[in-house]
Structure formats: C-alpha cells, structure tokens
Amino acid sequence: MLNEENAPALARLALPHFGIPADAPLEFVKIRENCVFRVLDADGPVALRLHRPGYRAPHEIVAESEFIEALGAEGVPVADLLRTTSGEHTVTVEVDGLEVVVDAQRWVMAAGQLGDTDSAWSGTASLTAADFETLGALAAQLHQASETVSRTRRFARAPWDREGLVGAKPLWGDPRLAPGLSPEQTTIIDASITAVDHLLRDYGTDPSVYGAIHADFTPENILTGDQGYVLIDFDDFGDGWYLFDLATALFFYQRHARYREMADALLVGYRGVRSLRPEDEALMDAFMFIRGLTYLGWAATRPETDTAAFIAEELVPMIVDQAEALVRGLSPARARI
Numbered sequence: 001m002l003n004e005e006n007a008p009a010l011a012r013l014a015l016p017h018f019g020i021p022a023d024a025p026l027e028f029v030k031i032r033e034n035c036v037f038r039v040l041d042a043d044g045p046v047a048l049r050l051h052r053p054g055y056r057a058p059h060e061i062v063a064e065s066e067f068i069e070a071l072g073a074e075g076v077p078v079a080d081l082l083r084t085t086s087g088e089h090t091v092t093v094e095v096d097g098l099e100v101v102v103d104a105q106r107w108v109m110a111a112g113q114l115g116d117t118d119s120a121w122s123g124t125a126s127l128t129a130a131d132f133e134t135l136g137a138l139a140a141q142l143h144q145a146s147e148t149v150s151r152t153r154r155f156a157r158a159p160w161d162r163e164g165l166v167g168a169k170p171l172w173g174d175p176r177l178a179p180g181l182s183p184e185q186t187t188i189i190d191a192s193i194t195a196v197d198h199l200l201r202d203y204g205t206d207p208s209v210y211g212a213i214h215a216d217f218t219p220e221n222i223l224t225g226d227q228g229y230v231l232i233d234f235d236d237f238g239d240g241w242y243l244f245d246l247a248t249a250l251f252f253y254q255r256h257a258r259y260r261e262m263a264d265a266l267l268v269g270y271r272g273v274r275s276l277r278p279e280d281e282a283l284m285d286a287f288m289f290i291r292g293l294t295y296l297g298w299a300a301t302r303p304e305t306d307t308a309a310f311i312a313e314e315l316v317p318m319i320v321d322q323a324e325a326l327v328r329g330l331s332p333a334r335a336r337i
Contacts, residue, residue, distance in 0.1 A: 001053075001098075002031070002035055002050060002052050002053060002098065002100060003031070004028060004031060004035075006095060006096070006098060007028070007031070007035045007037070007050055008026060008028070008037075009095045010050055010093050010094075010095050010098070010100050010102070011026055011035075011037050011039075011048055011050060011102070012026065013093040013094075013095065014048065014050075014091050014093045014102040014104075015039065015048070016085075017084045017085060017086075017091040017093075017102075018046070018048075018082050018083075018084055018085070018091070018104045019082075019085050020039060020041050020046065024039050024040055024041060025039070025040040026038075026039055026048075027039075027040075029047075033051075033052055033055055033235055034049045034050060034051045034052055034055075034235065035049070035050040035052070036048070036049055036050075037050075038107060039104075044106060044107065045106075045107035045109075046082065046104050046105070046106060046107055047079070047104065047105050047106070047107050047108075048102065048103075048104050049102065049103050049104070049105075050100050050101075050102050051100060051101045051102070051103075053098065053099065053100060056101075056235075058090065058092065058101050059156050060156060060157055060158075061089075061090055061101050061103060062089045062090060062156075063155040063156045063157050064155075064157070064234050064235065064237060065081055065089035065090070065103060066089070066155060067149075067155050067212060067234060067237055068081060068234055069081060070145075070149045070153070071142065071145050071146070071149070074144075074145035074148060074149065075141070075145065076141055076142055076145050076231065077138075077227075077228060077229060077230045077231060078230065078231055078232070078234075079105040079106060079108050079230065079232055080105060080106040081103070081104070081105045081106075082103075082104040082105055082106065089103060090102060090103045091103075108223050108225075108230050108232060109225060110223035110224055110225035110230060112223070112224060113219065113220050113221075113222065113223060113224070114127070114131065114135070114219040114220075114222035114223070114224050114229065115127055115131075115218070115219025115220060115222075116219070116220055117218070117220060117252050120219070120252035120253045120256065121252045121255060121314065122255075123255050123256045123257060125253065125256060127219065127253075127262065129258075129261050129262065129264075129265035130265070131265075132249075132262045132263075132265040132266045132269065133265040133266070133268050133269035133272075134229065134269060135219065135222065135229075135249055135266060135269060136246070136249075136265065136266040136267060136268065136269025136270035136271075136272075137269040137270065137272055137273050138222070138229050138231065138269075139217060139242075139245055139246055139249065139266075139269075139270055140269070140270040140271075140272070140273035140274035141273055141274075142213075142214060142217075142231065142245070143211065143213070143242045143245070143274060144273065144274050146211045146212045146213065146242075147207055147208070147211050149212070150207065150211045150212055151207075154239075155212060155237075155238075155239075157212075157237060157238035157239070158171055158238050159238045159239035159240060160213065160215055160238055160239065160240030160241070160244060161200075161205070161239065161240065162197055162200045162201060164238070164240070165196070165200065165290060165293065165294065166193045166196050166197050166200070166290075166293065167197075170293075170294070170297050171238075171294075171297075172294045172295075172297040172298045172301065173296075173297035173298060173299075173300040173301035174297055174300055175189055175193070175293040175294070175296035175297045175300065176189050176190055176193070176296075176300075177297075177300035178296035178297070178299045178300045178308075178311065178312065178316065179299055179300070179303045179308055179309075179311075179312045180299075180311070180312025180313065180316040181296075181316060181320075185316070185320045188320055188323045188324050188327065189293075189296070189319075189320065189323050191323070191327045192289070192293075192322075192323035192324075192326050192327050193293070195326050195327055196286070196289075196290055196293070196326070199283070199286055200241075200290075203241070203283065205241075209241060209242055209243070209280065210239065210240065210241050210242065211239060211240075211242065212237060212238065212239055212240075213237065213238070213239070213240040213241070213242060213244055213245045214231065214234060214236070214237055214245050214248075215236040215237050215238060215240060215244065215245070215248070216233060216234075216235070216236045216237075216248060217231075217245040217246075217248045217249050218248055218249065218251075218252070219249065221233045241287065243280060243283055243284060243287040244287055244290065244291065246266060246267075246270065246284065246287070247284065247287035247288045247290065247291040248291055249266060250262065250263055250266060250288065251288060251291045251292065251295075254288070254318070263284070267281060267284075285331045285332050285333040286326065286331075286332060288322075288332060288333070289319065289322045289323065289326060289332040292315065292318070292319040292322065293319070295311055295315055295319075296311065296315070296316070296319060298311070299311040299312060
C-alpha cells in the first residue's frame with residue numbers, strides 16, 4: 001500500500017526520469033487517491049504525483065495527461081506537464097515489490113483555491129456572483145475546447161454515462177449502499193435511479209451536451225492568482241454530460257443564502273462563452289441531484305472514512321428528499337434544503 005513512509009523513496013526514484021536530481025528537496029503535500037510531493041527544481045517547483053496502485057490503470061493516467069495537453073493547446077488554463085527524459089508522460093518505479101506510476105507538472109503559483117467545501121456547505125463562503133460568473137465562463141471554455149478536441153480523438157477513460165452514473169456498477173459505487181440510509185430511504189433512492197436513467201436516456205448524448213468533462217469541477221480545483229484561474233486535478237475526467245460539471249461547481253453551495261444568485265451567475269458566465277438551450281437549463285436541478293447520487297456511491301465504497309460519515313450525516317437527508325421529489329415528478333430543487 002502506498003503511504004507516507006514508502007512514498008518518498010518511490011518519489012526519489014522517479015525524479016531523475018523527469019530530469020530532476022534524486023536528492024532535490026522534497027516536500028510531502030497530501031495523500032488520497034494519489035500522493036503528491038512538491039519538489040524544488042532549478043527551473044521552479046514541480047508537483048510530483050504518485051498514483052495509488054489499482055486505482056487507475058497506466059493507460060488511464062496517460063489519457064489524463066493527453067487530455068490536459070489538448071486543453072492547453074486550445075487555450076484552457078491548465079498546468080504545464082513535464083515529460084520524462086525519454087518523452088513519456090509517466091514513469092513506473094518500484095520499491096520492495098510496490099510498483100507505482102508517477103507523473104509530474106509545473107507547480108501552479110497561485111494565491112490559493114477559489115473555494116472550499118467546508119465554507120460552501122456551512123454557508124460562510126465569501127464567493128461573489130462575479131466569481132461564479134467567471135467560473136461559468138471557465139466551464140464553458142473547457143467544454144468548448146472539449147467539443148473541439150472530441151471531434152478528432154477519444155481518451156481511454158471510463159465514462160460518466162448512464163451506466164457510469166446509475167447503471168449496475170456506477171463509477172463511484174452504488175448509492176443505494178451508502179451508509180446512513182434506512183430501508184425506506186434506500187427504496188426511495190432506488191426509485192429515483194430509475195427516474196434518472198429515463199431522464200438521461202431522453203436527454204441523449206449529442207456532442208453539444210456530452211463530451212469529455214472534468215467531473216470534479218469544484219471551486220477547490222480552481223486555483224487563483226495574478227494570471228487568473230487555473231483548472232487542476234483531472235483525476236476523475238471522462239466522457240459525460242457538460243451539465244454534470246456545472247452541477248459539481250454548485251453542489252456544496254445549496255444551503256448558502258446566496259445560492260440562487262450564485263447559480264444564476266454561473267449560467268450567465270457560461271452563456272457568455274457557450275450557448276445553453278432552455279431545455280439544458282431546465283435540467284440543472286436534476287443534475288444537482290445526480291451529482292448527489294455519486295457522493296452517496298463514493299461513501300458506499302469508503303464507509304470507514306470521515307468523508308463518508310459527513311455524507312451520511314449531512315448529505316443523505318437532503319439527497320433523499322430530492323430523490324422523493326424527483327420520483328413524484330417535481331423538481332429536486334423543491335427539496336434542496
């Protein structure tokens with residue numbers, strides 16, 4: 001298992017492959033789905049990522065790099081990736097039988113994240129309508145570039161399609177198995193999954209509404225600085241509905257007193273760059289609920305974590321109420337709080 005104890009040795013084995021001395025100053029940043037180090041290089045700091053074995057196949061990690069480079073070529077503000085000395089996106093290193101895929105990118109010099117989940121959910125976030133308008137414009141720029149790129153190439157990643165969201169084996173796990181659900185609530189969630197499946201089938205996958213998405217487009221993954229916003233962390237990217245990214249940006253702000261103002265501003269910013277049809281906007285609340293289902297699925301596969309406990313205590317009641325509204329043919333927004 002990859003952990004803070006064995007990760008430094010693996011990192012130092014990888015560094016020379018990216019043209020960085022093995023003894024370069026190495027600072028641990030975080031470990032979750034991957035382990036991140038900040039490395040001090042002569043050309044500037046570097047973010048070195050060690051991918052948790054078994055989470056992403058090597059070809060999926062390479063696909064992420066290829067997508068980021070394609071977006072950068074289209075003008076989307078993303079991090080600059082480093083290639084290995086042999087021109088590859090990744091290198092595989094091994095210590096004591098533990099084999100890890102490693103990639104690297106230039107450290108984004110930024111003042112900080114645009115937002116965070118804690119202040120969003122507590123209603124204390126200080127983001128303004130202008131922030132969300134800019135965020136919406138960035139999402140539109142991302143999707144416009146994605147639609148352009150998708151005309152000529154595909155990326156080897158599991159999609160956030162009907163099967164990936166509400167199929168037999170959703171990408172993040174079965175929401176019906178989330179901790180904190182009573183039998184009655186599980187029945188409601190099950191019925192809502194059927195309703196969502198029909199909704200997504202009817203919506204369709206036309207390239208104007210469906211393509212490669214970020215899939216974790218939260219303000220936490222937007223870095224801010226003198227050069228504007230930079231979009232990071234494409235670890236979850238894959239084909240999906242563009243509305244899924246917009247719902248992700250708003251999800252944890254649903255209890256905020258200025259939520260409606262934020263939501264309206266997000267769409268204003270988006271429409272300033274890329275068109276949204278009335279039928280697209282009419283589905284925003286449904287996609288907010290669909291995003292909620294994925295968080296239930298995540299908790300189902302990691303019930304021992306603090307995040308799963310938060311989901312069970314805080315998100316489950318709201319999502320169940322929204323599920324019930326959806327099954328009754330109402331907008332999930334009626335049961336947001």
